[in-house]
Amino acid sequence: MKYLLAATAIMAATVVQADEKLDWVEAEGTVQEAMDRLEAAVEEAGATVFARIDHGQGAKDVDMSLPNSQLLIFGNPKLGTPVMQENFRAGLVLPLRVLAVWDQDKTWFVYQEPHQMLISVNGDSGVEEIDKMHEALKSLTEKAADAN
DSSP states (O other), rough: OOOHHHHHHHHHHHHHHHOOOOOEEEEEHHHHHHHHHHHHHHHHHHHHEEEEEHHHHHHHHHHOOOOOEEEEEOOOHHHHHHHHHHOOGGGGTOOOEEEEEETTTTTEEEEHHHHHHHHHTTTTOHHHHHHHHHHHHHHHHHHOOOOO
């Protein structure tokens, strides 16, 4: 039964990936190392790290298992505030989130493109800050993906 639940969870995650536009960036090293680099890159860029959640450890704490994965929640109020002023529902999907996960024997950064996130809450108004958010996600994950 335990394996059936795990298989169901994996299939459900696959369906979500198929339904939403997710960007995947292959990262060098372990999930921990990649996330350390991403957190440093975010802080170096002047954004605020609000939380870092270790999903794998959370599963272990309740005697369950997940692939090694961590979520970084971060943002820059100079970009996010104008978007939320345009549509308060944007607060449901902001600040930004990047998942570092071990999948298919590799470490990956996975994030949803900001326009897609905001469309999910009827909040994509074409505000220029949304494009800047996407550029930031892309450049930060690409920078952190490289261990050198």
